[in-house]
Amino acid sequence: MVRIEKTDKVTAGGVELRNHMILAAGILGTTGASLNRILNLGAGGVITKSIGPEPKTGHHGPTVCVLDGAVMNAMGLPNPSSNFVSELDAIEDIGSKPVIASIFGGNPEDFSKVASWFAGRVRGFELNVSCPHAEGYGAQIGCNPDLVYDCTKAAVKAAGGLPVWVKLTPNVTDITASAKSAERAGASAVVAINTVKAMRISTELRRPMLGNGTGGLSGPAVFPIAVRCVWDLYEAVKIPIIGCGGVMTADNVVEMMMAGASAVEIGSGVLGLSGVNIFKDIAAELYADAGEGKDTVKAEDIIGCAHEY
Amino acid sequence: MVRIEKTDKVTAGGVELRNHMILAAGILGTTGASLNRILNLGAGGVITKSIGPEPKTGHHGPTVCVLDGAVMNAMGLPNPSSNFVSELDAIEDIGSKPVIASIFGGNPEDFSKVASWFAGRVRGFELNVSCPHAEGYGAQIGCNPDLVYDCTKAAVKAAGGLPVWVKLTPNVTDITASAKSAERAGASAVVAINTVKAMRISTELRRPMLGNGTGGLSGPAVFPIAVRCVWDLYEAVKIPIIGCGGVMTADNVVEMMMAGASAVEIGSGVLGLSGVNIFKDIAAELYADAGEGKDTVKAEDIIGCAHEY
Amino acid sequence: MNTERNEKNGRNNGSLKAIPSEIVRITRVIDETPSVKTFEFDKDFEFKAGQFCMVWVPGVDEIPMGLSAANAITVQKVGEATEALFKLNAGDKIGIKAPLGNGFSIGNGGRVLAIAGGVGAAPLRPLVRSGRCTTFLLGSRTASEILYGDELAQGTDLRIATDDGTKGHHGFVTDLMKEVDLLSYNSICVCGPEIMMRGVLRLLKEKSEDTNTDLVSRGQFSLVRYMKCGVGICGSCCLDPEGLRVCRDGPVFAGDIVEKSREFGTYSRDASGSRTMPGGH
């Protein structure tokens, strides 16, 4: 297996991380204590639950279906809005921690308002313009490159110099269009992908398995889709790409990086065999000392390397 | 399990089928003898390999990767073009057989030319405007609702009264847009879905696993995506919908139908445990005599029934 | 920490296993009390006492419920989903994801003390049914709210307290703890309103100090937090300050873990993740 040389410093999209594996937005990110725990369990960085301009209770259940090799969810962006700010107090020594606030809104003003709440407290922002099952939010922005531009611009301004990542939806004809908008608007990185539009039906109950009807797919099933998106983005934008979608193993991390990712996010992976130890377990397999094994390489040497085939 | 009442006659999208399970395009459809075999092994209908205006040898290998729970391919639409017409001679008594010709082209003229070769010989056409990895063909048409309209119109005209199905790509922001175009242009049904854009990379070789680089995903991994597309289409068009993508079991067939499909196509399923016996095995589980078991229902009573939840 | 034990049962190999919602048919509805019903269904789940399930009430919601038997849940009507459940009859279908969470760990044998308040008796009932419960202290508002009729009394040494004195001791269930020799139990399994569980914990602490014996960590508390996913991915049920997931790392936590929780008995979070009053059965 290809392994990555241990280094003191991993930086991706302007954020200093502890390793290449970041907790994805909406996964165990409802409380500060949980984010703190995941950091302690070895995540390279953590992203909060997506926070919006008003509190939302989210969709009725079932909100999550765990399928074989995939997760399907329709949470509906539940979040306590500005009440979340005090959650961050539970993160020990937050100033030195790679904590990224995921934010969403319905228009540029929302993004700038929500970003301003967190501006001093976190190391960066991730804009959720890509949730496939929230009316008026998420993907309804991400499908429109002009709106992506405006929202990114507003968030960058409100971010007070902190890096802004834009998380993209794969549910579009051309994912590079929104990525280019984000890049032009000053984003420090794009993140790909949010969940893939999906639905399952209980044949016995004759109704959708999710309370919301439709939802978004994540986990191993979408890994090949995510790799493809990262690949296409690598050829389209110059800003770094953060890979997300179905990462479960150290080799998956390497694969994402070879497609063009500077780091990866892990969400559904916490339901794998390692559970919340996935970050630690992957790191143990992924990193090696320089010269340990002939397939040990520098991270920067493999980012996007498969494009030169 | 919900089972379907046996009937003498299954009709979907204007084609008389032997049951609800049709062999998908490009799967074991290169030769007439193979199509004949799959019919004999219990398929409700068969669709040929997609045939285009000129012979194509397709992409270099690897052309197919069998992953856990998914298949990824980039065949590149290999086909012998008009030479394929004589393949149909190998199908015994073809006049009475549910054989559908899959055709593709780069413009309306191509579609009408290729359709005309088969007009007397088959029971219907499926237009492949959705292959995600063939320059200038397939999805490059399917992403453009106007082109879908023109190509469908041309094929309908050349089809001499035979039903024309239009097979859609999920790799678009809104799958219902092309579906509505197809409907307006006179299509008898839409088929959803073709493969989902995807890629895998061999980390050891540092290059894409497919000879073509990128490819299309099929099999169980895409089933929730396909169900979602069928669901959305059911709310958008009045013509029948043929479900395709990841169908492996009798319950999957029922689920597709509850989402809105009048019949299903099976492709990657031939690599499951049943192999090419999948049609027969599913039928054995799916069909029951009226009154046999309390969950035995008429097919027409479950098509789209989950929408009334 | 409980979680490590739960989750380190295999090497990370990239696989992710389904947790299906099994569609079951309700076979019997038992009116336990005016506000509580037991729903039996046509499938037995393998489980450990204290494990729970997510109950899909079609068209309404999916909510967590302790398994009160391999094929049953015992539900108190408190709001939308539980009201909808109450309208269901034998023959109706619901979805059950089970077993979830960790359950009580009582090793093999030893003396087990169960302490329940109200519908908190539900997840403790399987201990009695399997004959592993030595003593059961059951608190209830009033006589008519006592669950499971005579069933518990037949399988264990049952002692009852009611707030209004209509049955058993007149007072709180915690009062009953003075009647028994706490030191003689290997496990003390607790489930009920959080305020009551806080009382139990306090008594265990006092007794521990008095006797110089660690009774706190013999205590096992089944917690309730707002659960959206029930499977450990969403984070809605996490407990301060450790961030443990009640659905996956719990719902049962050892007394020493609970003791460290600054939110236990003080606050919890609602559907949006905002802080609110604590839950509990």
Next chain:
Amino acid sequence: MNTERNEKNGRNNGSLKAIPSEIVRITRVIDETPSVKTFEFDKDFEFKAGQFCMVWVPGVDEIPMGLSAANAITVQKVGEATEALFKLNAGDKIGIKAPLGNGFSIGNGGRVLAIAGGVGAAPLRPLVRSGRCTTFLLGSRTASEILYGDELAQGTDLRIATDDGTKGHHGFVTDLMKEVDLLSYNSICVCGPEIMMRGVLRLLKEKSEDTNTDLVSRGQFSLVRYMKCGVGICGSCCLDPEGLRVCRDGPVFAGDIVEKSREFGTYSRDASGSRTMPGGH
């Protein structure tokens, strides 16, 4: 039909298992003849003689090759991908999907006759290596094209024919069939150019008629067809008139199946699916 046997090994449960291309490192390249090399790699595959692999030549193509050992393929240079393979050295990496197809079925024991033409000896070699080949008839264009040096002679009763008479019998391998008592063999395993295999089949038929014994179905023929996927999904390798997949239902077919094939020895299909001349090693 072979396929039913292969595929009915489990109930359809909706699962689909990966067929990975294992990346192996070439450990040794052996020049067998001017146009044939054997490539050994650093991984052993479990396989049955006659099964094949898909060889991923990075940047070029993926092509079918018989396994000439658990860790080896023997390749004749004929075009783009095989030329690219010939440029590889020890240390280079290729991908191998194996084992694919069905292999020769020779039951347990019995007398086995192998008949090979040219590089067709490759998939028959494992029979010799495992000591199960009684007699081996090997045809070749000329002495220098004979594969595997003395290895075959050491493990079996090897008889050679060359077109130009530079070694062994001067003539075709089919001539050698007259030297042996065909009736004495339980299995007759054949691999080579299709024209040669047609010759073998004809002789088996004649002998069958002469002796009133079914020798044809003792024959097992390893066929070559254009393979794109190698795993049984694309249809490029299907054989008329039955539509059997050479990659999955074969590549080894019993003589009676081959006899029915109207395309055997007559035509095959190219990469586009158009009919062309037959292939064969």
